[in-house]
Amino acid sequence: MGKLDGRVVIVTGGARGQGEQEARLFVAEGARVVVGDVLDEQGEALAKELGSESARYVHLDVGREADWAAAVAATKDAFGKLDGLVNNAGILRFGELAKTPLAEFQQIVQVNQVGVFLGIKTTAPEIAAAGGGSIVNTASYAGMTGMAYVGAYSATKHAVIGLTRVAALELAKRRIRVNAVCPGAIDTAMSNPAQLGSRGLDSLYRKLVPLGRVGRPEEVARLALFLTAEEDSSYITGQPFVIDGGWLAGASVL
Numbered sequence: 001m002g003k004l005d006g007r008v009v010i011v012t013g014g015a016r017g018q019g020e021q022e023a024r025l026f027v028a029e030g031a032r033v034v035v036g037d038v039l040d041e042q043g044e045a046l047a048k049e050l051g052s053e054s055a056r057y058v059h060l061d062v063g064r065e066a067d068w069a070a071a072v073a074a075t076k077d078a079f080g081k082l083d084g085l086v087n088n089a090g091i092l093r094f095g096e097l098a099k100t101p102l103a104e105f106q107q108i109v110q111v112n113q114v115g116v117f118l119g120i121k122t123t124a125p126e127i128a129a130a131g132g133g134s135i136v137n138t139a140s141y142a143g144m145t146g147m148a149y150v151g152a153y154s155a156t157k158h159a160v161i162g163l164t165r166v167a168a169l170e171l172a173k174r175r176i177r178v179n180a181v182c183p184g185a186i187d188t189a190m191s192n193p194a195q196l197g198s199r200g201l202d203s204l205y206r207k208l209v210p211l212g213r214v215g216r217p218e219e220v221a222r223l224a225l226f227l228t229a230e231e232d233s234s235y236i237t238g239q240p241f242v243i244d245g246g247w248l249a250g251a252s253v254l
């Protein structure tokens with residue numbers, strides 16, 4: 001018996017990184033998963049590997065409302081219903097706030113914040129029609145506290161937590177739970193610029209993070225599974241869950 005037997009879940013940004021691990025784990029736990037991304041080649045390959053009984057890929061730019069409508073239609077077409085969403089897609093840009101071009105700020109808002117809003121808006125009626133389910137939004141450590149040089153990103157991740165709380169309040173009566181994961185530093189393409197390599201990243205986070213290492217995308221996937229599985233988290237909604245090796249607990253002087 002899997003924890004998600006019979007469930008149908010869309011995972012955005014599912015072609016690589018944390019979203020990929022979420023798609024893999026959810027399928028292993030019995031779900032049928034629709035992977036949505038803009039990385040078509042990687043997304044198609046993942047869906048093929050997972051098998052057409054369990055997974056499909058759709059091109060889904062989360063900032064485009066028409067793409068969401070098409071993704072939900074494709075999900076119902078393939079698997080008959082929709083009762084879960086992981087709003088995982090996101091982008092990160094580095095730069096001082098006062099020097100950030102407006103277009104760049106707006107692009108980050110469009111993907112990280114508007115994308116989550118459109119995901120909730122488009123899927124909630126379908127999840128309600130299926131009898132209820134779960135939405136997990138990916139915020140960040142940087143959604144709980146400020147972080148220099150990622151101002152636009154941090155603003156959108158704070159907004160994701162706000163959206164999570166409001167959606168939880170509004171959707172509870174339709175039996176939809178809405179929670180957020182707030183990862184710290186996770187070893188994916190986003191946080192691990194090629195020049196650092198895994199070792200460079202490790203030595204940086206050995207100092208910053210009490211648990212002494214960068215996180216793994218599989219670890220975030222297990223938290224997303226916990227929040228999606230009704231048997232594990234049936235009484236939890238509206239909450240941000242930090243998964244950061246203790247980074248947010250306070251300044252470390254050791």
Ligand SMILES: NC(=O)c1ccc[n+]([C@@H]2O[C@H](COP(=O)([O-])OP(=O)(O)OC[C@H]3O[C@@H](n4cnc5c(N)ncnc54)[C@H](O)[C@@H]3O)[C@@H](O)[C@H]2O)c1
Pocket residue numbers: 012013014015016017018019036037038039060061062063088089090091092111138139140141182183184185186187188189190191217
């Ligand atoms: N890696 C970290 O340290 C870290 C920390 C905190 C939060 N996060 C968040 O976790 C989530 C997953 O990131 P990741 O670490 O796996 O990085 P990643 O860059 O490997 O994955 C992000 C995925 O989102 C997809 N994506 C980007 N723009 C998109 C769009 N417009 N529409 C659909 N898909 C789009 C990318 O193609 C990619 O597959 C993001 O929301 C990110 O902000 C990451």
